Amino acid sequence: MKKILIAALVILAAALPVFAGGGSEAQSDTIKIAVAVPMTGDNAEYGQTFLIAAQIMTEEWNAAGGVLGKQVEIVNYDDKNSAEEAASIAQKIVSDPGIIGVLGHFSSGVSMTAAPTYEENKVIEISNCASHPDYSKMGKYIFRNNTAITEEFKVMVDIIENDLKLTKVGVVAIKTDWGNTAGGLADKLVLASSKLQLVAHEDVLETSDDHGPAIAKLKAAGAEAVICVGMYSLYGPFAKQYKEVDPNVQLIGVSNAYTQQIIQLGGQAVEGLFAPVSFYAESSDPATKKFVDEFKKRWGAEPSSLAAQAYDSIGILLQAIKNTGSLDREKVRDAVQNINYKGITGQTTFDAIGDAAKQFTKVIIRGGKFVPYTK
Amino acid sequence: MALLEINNVSLSFGGLKAVDDVSLYVNKGEIVSLIGPNGAGKTTMFNILTGIYKIDHGGILFDGYPIQNKIPQDIVKAGISRTFQNIRLFRNIRVIENVLVGCHITIKYNFFDALFRTPKYRRAERQNMVRAVRLLYDVGLSHRVHDYASNLPYGEQRKLEIARALATGAKLILLDEPAAGMNPQESAELLRFILGLRGRGYTILMIEHDMSVVMNISDRIYVLDYGKLISQGLPQEVANDPKVIEAYLGGIQNVEN
Amino acid sequence: MADFVQQILNGFALGLAYALVAVGYSLVFGILRLINFSHGSVYAFGAHAAFFMVGLHFGPVPAIIAAMLITGVLGVVIDRTALAPLRKKKSVSIAALVTTLGISSIIQNMLVVIFGSQRKPFPDFFNFGTLELGGVRLGSRQLVMVTVSLALLLLLLMVVNKTKVGLAMRATAQNQKAAALMGINVNNIITLTFLMGGASAAIAGGMVGGYYQIVYPSMGFMIGLKAFAASVLGGIGSLPGALVGGLLVGVIESLAALFFGSNYRDATAFIILIAVLIFRPAGLFGKKEVVKV
């Protein structure tokens, strides 16, 4: 029994630094925005680029005098793309009354885990990546500055139907919560098309780089075009292994395929891969150019469309605060809801449930580069 | 009727006959010694008796019931307990706890009695705690009750092993070289203690190299060599058996070669 | 049918990768009776070392040889700094096991710190073309993998069975005390074992890296677990066992993925493992140990 007691005291001692950290919540002259994304772990590169994008946007505002006369401060949290971590971080964020909004989280599942906490405490959550259809339905304060995955698939179906004029479609999806939902939606849209035929759907594990069995089955089913539902890590190995079996297969990626990494990892094999994107880094738009140049300086490579959406998300949040003229959480939320924001990912408005509407550009990899698709 | 009766027991390990057609018996209240050169199969015999090894041929009767090839736990329950040549105490728990583990099968309560601390639990724990202290007192370890087994000097560890073996409530105690590593004074004391055990109704079968111990307290002696029984009888008879002398001297010669 | 044969071939290549990693577990377990949980990370380290060397414009063979050396040294460093002191203190086996878990975490996360956690392209060293026979393809990558793995395993077998050092290793595996009494420097033998384990991990890392043309810090986790399962399956401590275990796991896994979908493929190794252990606790090639009392 006494042992329990010793331990109890030690717990208290060990927990002291937390109390000290948690206790100081002095009012400051800054407006805080949390960026809660994976900074370590397998998806760290995504999170790190989002943070850079967010910082660039905040610095632009701060250089112009901030919002409501206050400087904007980014508070970075590492959720490791883990639901459990995110749940803890969400608690931490809502415990800080200075934080008005959150950019995050990375995957839909993680974002949806944290969402109820934000909703309950009136903290605006804008995710630049979550694509699960149910995400934005989780509350009034929950917004998505990313297209719902359905919209992307519509474009992909259009590519197969009209640009490629192929009929037999296979779907490969990674076995994660996102991959499952998105893969299922891809199936649905292909089935809904009168011209297309869904010949096979294969799930692959993220923990394995060997996609042989899945490819064998897709090929056996006679797939001419394969919709790839995965993170950047899927495309390279999958394309390489597939092209060895069937050099003529046509691969179509989702918008997150738009990243330089897949060209590095896929090399020749990803030549001719299609992807629908809402942002194109080599666009001639001056705002885009400015961001891309600054981003390249800090990161060393071009921003992905998700990073661009992170950049715009912060812009939307700050613009909404400015439009409101106060930090009243309910009013800021309403301002986000009613915003009409011109950013580098196009003109953004939110519908009633908090989904952004976006325009897509089709890009294709040619000569080791993403280029806009033209016939 | 003999308390323990071993009939034509054989055991081989991949072609090597470790125990070859051995028969022996131990009467109730006897002190019987099993001697022989190193590698003669004495400890193997103990391992067979306690169910660690399964035999190939033969039979073992304890108290009239066959016990060959039973699992160790059933053999302890039947009433045979042992000590080990290379002491095997529960080193990181206290001396008293070692003996209480020995009391395991005499403590009659189940899991839920323990979980809810029923009167049955309290009664059994109390009785066995007293019993354990009594056993330690008997072997001369009452000053070590609270200590950890690993802190005990060698001689006391041997005593603790005996106390633990007695705690099981066994009738037949197998002692594997109880005097090993003891000085003459300690062995003399051990000798008195073993005689005392017999006085309290225990039967003892022991393996021992210390001839002063063997000759002084054994009622009868069996001699094993290369897994075979080469001699048996009263201490004096065995000591004068040329085969025994041969086996021991041969052993010495082998070492010297 | 062609698919079936193709998957057996794929599984064979995959299985050789498991076998290469499994060898490292077997070597160390054979001598120390220790599950070296850091081996998966050492393998990832080996792959990154090769990747790094390639970045310095080494050719494929020099890069892998350099990686072998570096990774072998890493193995030795692990043993000398973390495990040898435990042996000296005669610590319980759980302590060594936990130490290897800790080392695994250190190596994997240092790789993240240095190289980043993302997947990096590994050059396509071994692609000289593809043979096609009746719808079944045999790529040069597979051929290289098979050749190198078998050569390495043969070499290791030769070392263990035909050389004086190998004799000393086997003696140490049997009984450390007796080996020491016979004048064998047990510590040196253990060091050598870790050197060989590390070097074989680097070869495995280089081969698998070249096969999939990808390296990343967490690449060793799943393959490490599966390779360990493979080595237990074959009979841990036995080199032929590691090969057979690895091949079995690789082929069965590929076939399972073909027939039942990829969903359970990571579980395949463990299901086979548990099934085998229930019926043959010492694995397919392991010897039953006699209890000494």
Add this chain to the structure above:
Amino acid sequence: MEKNTEEPLKTAGGLYRVELFFSKRRMILIPAAFILFLAVPLMGFNQYILRIFTVIGIYIILSLALNLVAGYTGQLSMGNAAFYAIGAYTATLLLLRGGVNYWLTIPLAAVLAGFCGLLLGLPTFRLRGSYLTIVTLGFGEIVRMILMNWDSVTNGTLGIRNIPAPDFFGITLSLRNGGFYYLVLFLVVLVSAASWFIVNSKIGRAFVSIREDEIAAQMMGIRTTKYKALAFVLSAFFSGLAGAFYAPMVGYIDSNSFTFEVSSQIISMAILGGLGTMRGMFFGAAVLIVFPEVSRFLMDYRFVIYGVILVLMMRFRPQGLLGWQPRVPVRFSKTVRSDLMREGILPEGE
């Protein structure tokens, strides 16, 4: 026989005095600590801190559960996350699909987890040491794969969301109102007490004897297979209990919450605190839950340091930070003392 006058136990040293202090005043200190912990939600901590306290509670239960198997019985299980998962999923499914009352789901989930512990155990207990360890590891992975793929029951990789928080006499438990904190506190007290009662009985002594020397334990008549199975069942039961609590607290579960990393974290906690001690589990869980929270700034180095701590611990303090052997004498109850006195065999120093 003889009379030995040398000091039986080293009784000098600060640690001994600390132990003695706690030992003598336990009747005051334990209730005091309990009241202190009861008062935690009233101390004005924010939700985040309360969550940390609650998570520590969960991991204390998980560590205590592992401790029964690994600490006392000496069988390292690397698959305890599986039992945690089984508890969480069972409770959730019973609640959502079976319509079972929340307060019933907790024991039912724990029982099913315990049953799975037995299922794992029966065929595998003749395996020793490393082999048993690898089987538990494999079991953990298999369970995770099943959770990930058995879509119709577990909802696959999507996991199960919107698990409602339980009501307690009309009050919905939440982190904010301290409800979950009190519930976990209650469970921690329950599991600690059960663990304490089991360990300090012939059952606990049988566990320890298996850890210390399995053969010698068999020679004491201990059915080692049965007790190993019991240790696994208890460990699984308590882990399942923790899982059943966890699910409604976070409101969602998926297979990623129960990976090998969870098992290995529980092991690290138990080892940091000291396997085979209960105090160590409290300490280990608290430190390893708080450490990542206060060390976020270290980023990727966090897990490097985590590894370094494990390695250094094993090298310099393998018994754990709080893993010393108590030196205060065994406490004899009054009745035992009077019995001993009557028989004239009361050991010295009593």
